[in-house]
Amino acid sequence: MPNQVIKVDRSAPQLRCIACGRIALPDRFRCEYCRDLLEIIFPAWTEGGPGGRNAAGLKKLWRERRASPHPADLSGVWRFREILPEIAPEKVISLREGNTPLYELPHCARTAGIDHLYAKHQGMNPTGSFKDTGMTVAASFARQAGYRWVACASTGNTSASMAAYAARGGLHSLVLIPEGKISWGKLSQSLDYGALTCQLRTDFDGCVRVLNEVVERMSVYLLNSVNPYRVEGQKTAAFELLEQLEWTAPDHIIVPGGNLANSSALGKALREMQQLGFLARVPKLSVVQAQGANPLVRTIRETGGERLVAVQAETMASAIRIGNPASWKKALRVIGESGGTVEQVSETEIAVAKAEIGAEGIGCEPASAVTLAGLKKLVRRGFVTRGECVVLVLTGHVLKDADFTLKFHRGDLFDEAASEAERTNLRRHQRSPLVLDPSAEKVVELLSSAE
Ligand code: F0G
DSSP: OOOOOOOOTSSSSSSTTTTTOOOOTTTTTTTTOOOBHHHHHHGGTTTTTTOOOOOOHHHHHHHHHHHHOHHHSSTTTTGGGGSSSOOOGGGGGOOOOOOEEEEEEEEHHHHHOOOOOEEEEGGGTTSSTTHHHHHHHHHHHHTTOOOOOOEESSSHHHHEEEEEHHHTTTTTEEEEEEEOSOOOOHHHHHHHOOOOEEEEOOHHHHHHHHHHHHHHHHHHOSSSTSSHHHHHHHHHHHHHHHHHHTTOOOOOEEEEOOOHHHHHHHHHHHHHHHHTTSOOOOOOOEEEEEEGGGHHEEEEHHTTTTTTTOOOHHHHHHOOOOOSOOHHHHHHHHHHTTTEEEEEEEEHHHHHHHHHHOOOOOOOHHHHHHHHHHHHHHHOOOOOOOEEEEEEEOOBBBBGHHHHHHHHHTSSSTTTSSSSSHHHHHHHHHOOOOOOOOOOHHHHHHHHHHH
């Protein structure tokens, strides 16, 4: 049993166990008593609000900062620093993350059967995924705490992000990834950013198991999403989204679910926004998983959320190929609090949705496209209705997995697996590259027959 007495500064942010409520030391990831995850709480907020400001004051301050050349204000994460744990400015590692666009998706809205659809594109972050918003906070904390090494197990995006932030901050980074199961684009990022990159002959869940043992033995700071500082940074996407919508809440926010930290982070942000008086009403937060990697869906449908149903994960959306998600309890809580739901989608539904998002000139990686595929099902279920405003959180950039995109358009992604009806539907979205002789005649001929 732990015997260290933890002295608590009652006004400073604290790490609290999500199960037993005990306070933990600032560099821990799990409660030393019940082994559950930790979350950061801000006791000082009850006395006058973050930074001594109320909701109106904060909204004004954050808007003013958008015109400021101050380095912290140029970051779409640190611009919201009043709702984040404090890090000494000289320790902050920033790549000007956040500040991501909110796009309208009129064609996708029509296909899904609703009037108003937006995409909050977190793939427009510096390393091409939403991970950067959390990494800037957690990597900065690691630097402040004096760690020399940081590490993560990853399906590719966390590792790319961690490697970049570590490199910027003068830290060494260790990456554990499942061999042959992440996109080469993501792998190449972590190589270029200088991480010690190990491909393990296992899956993501196996990499997590190995890493947990490594961090027990060595002084290496864990930057997986069980790290509560990452969750804090990822929260800012929801603040930024609501700011972009002039603080009028959409009816639904839909996110992909893998290890389930992002849904937890966005849900925590919504809870805090309501607590601080930013919002009168909270959007419903729903999580979509790939059918072959659906532990949260099964947990809810088969046990009512009582215990985790871990699965052997299998999906071409490799970012969310996760069978034993660490943050399942946090995700369950935010889905319940907001009145959201869960949905699962097939491989062909993901591929079609990805092509539809691409055809709007936006694009995203396969894992992000589960949101649109899931939305279509939620509309059919009647959970989302035509007049409601929906925001999809697109988590990764279209160039993250170019292999998937090329195979899809060439018709090589699904062979016998898809049914005839599915194949017809897939063909409607495929645009295979054409190979022609170098003749203007041929191109003109082709152009004349094109629409
Ligand atoms: N979308 C993308 C593009 C991701 O990379 C991930 C997770 C998710 C969605 C799911 O988010 O895990 O918070 O539920 N990628 C992690 C990684 C696991 O290692 O890059 P989550």
